[in-house]
Amino acid sequence: MPDLRDLRGRPLGRNGNPASARPAHAAGHRTRAQERIDEIDVSPTKLLADIEALKGELESTRTKVDEYLAGLQRERAEFTNFRRRTSEEREQMLGLAGEDLIRKVLAIADDFDLAIDNRPPEIADNSWVEGVAAIDRKLRALLESEGVRPIDAEPGTPFDPREHEAIATVPGSGRAEGEIVDVVRRGYKLRDRVIRPALVAVAAGEATNDAADAPPTH
Template structure:
């Protein structure tokens, strides 16, 4: 009876060792599977991060483009609106030039001058500037519109002889060129 007891005692440590080896093998397999899953998730996470960063950059570019387009639309609309008022400015300036010779201060004349001054300040506050054009300047088709070409003894060919109507620009964009007479 002692022999079966010894076999049993010898078999138990071997069974434990086998179970331990099997557990170790299973643990290593699980660990390897977890490492592979971790690596796969790390790669997927990096791809998602890259995709997110690209989308953010794309959205920022879109936003900047839309803001720029809105600003351009605003400038065009403002320029169109201002063009409507320029003939009024021209008429007021013409009225002031045609002032009859009066020795006393005329309230009508002063009222026209103040109205024109307010209108100029309002236009300037929106970025409108009168083009600086004067006789003797070289003709520039970007800012001048020639009404006539004529021989003139005091000016050489291509020079502005007279400014018939002032030109204006809104910020850096010409909204109305100056009407001029040009020497041949």
């Protein structure tokens, strides 16, 4: 077959196109990539050492992650506790402010009690007196709507130091010792907590005959 060439003198292939140049590696030349590959140590010893090093780095990273996570959890717990304490303190402050206001209102309720209990009989049916009593009822309803309830201290009720405050003892009242004889001032609870004990007079025990007949000691 004749040696075919193009107008520039380049050899032509069988299909009439210029013959492709031979690749560089076919002529014995090495590329930079091949040289870099040859420089890489892929021996089993080197690979095992690299694996152990990576394991150490992974373990160190996990330890740091656990430390950061624990620190974050502590911060979140402290923040949650801070919010709870702040909320409780706020509720407590509001509660104290509310109690102070309620005590002032109770002082006004005491004045209504005195006015109604000591009204002269001749004006008991007066419309003005009825108006005062209506205002008193509205005031009681307002207190009840806020959770304020009167303490039970009717005569005959057993004295309870948690709810009652004895300011007098009454001998010969006909009631059992320790029972309430009279209420001097109403007491109140705010929900389940006593905010003002009831002032009461309590029946005293009768002296025994032996004690009454005993001569005085000097």
